[in-house]
Amino acid sequence: MKLVTLINSALIFASIALVPGIAVAQTATNNSNDETIAINSNNLSINSIPVNYLEPFNLVTFAYQGGLKQHGIPSGETLVFETQNRKIIATDLVKAAVNADRLPSQALNDQNYLSAVNLQLSALPDYAAAD
Numbered sequence: 001m002k003l004v005t006l007i008n009s010a011l012i013f014a015s016i017a018l019v020p021g022i023a024v025a026q027t028a029t030n031n032s033n034d035e036t037i038a039i040n041s042n043n044l045s046i047n048s049i050p051v052n053y054l055e056p057f058n059l060v061t062f063a064y065q066g067g068l069k070q071h072g073i074p075s076g077e078t079l080v081f082e083t084q085n086r087k088i089i090a091t092d093l094v095k096a097a098v099n100a101d102r103l104p105s106q107a108l109n110d111q112n113y114l115s116a117v118n119l120q121l122s123a124l125p126d127y128a129a130a131d
Contacts, residue, residue, distance in 0.1 A: 053110075053113060054102050056116040056117045056120045059094075059103070059117060060120040062102070063075065068100060070098075071095075071096035072092075073088065079124070080125050083121045090121055093121065094095070094107050109123075
């Protein structure tokens with residue numbers, strides 16, 4: 001069982017690493033009120049600035065270990081239970097991480113990133129069982 005979990009984890013990690021466009025963003029400043037606006041596009045110029053996202057696996061692990069408790073995300077088996085019952089979904093985790101200054105706010109609109117976090121959340125029971 002642990003070998004299967006290890007193989008599944010490796011496959012999930014590999015698939016996430018190969019998803020294009022997860023960490024590409026460009027920012028623009030609105031001069032009228034100095035508000036930063038995120039622009040998410042696959043057609044960015046060569047001079048675009050990549051945004052460093054917390055890897056989805058690391059985000060879920062951080063939450064599982066209690067790193068987002070102050071932002072309403074339970075840890076350990078409670079997180080596993082609430083994820084299985086769909087009381088906590090990827091968007092909840094990403095919102096909490098944004099509020100904890102672990103992710104930029106544009107991660108909330110990045111469907112590739114949200115899908116990758118969702119994939120990690122669905123594998124969470126297997127990770128917890130191997131823990």
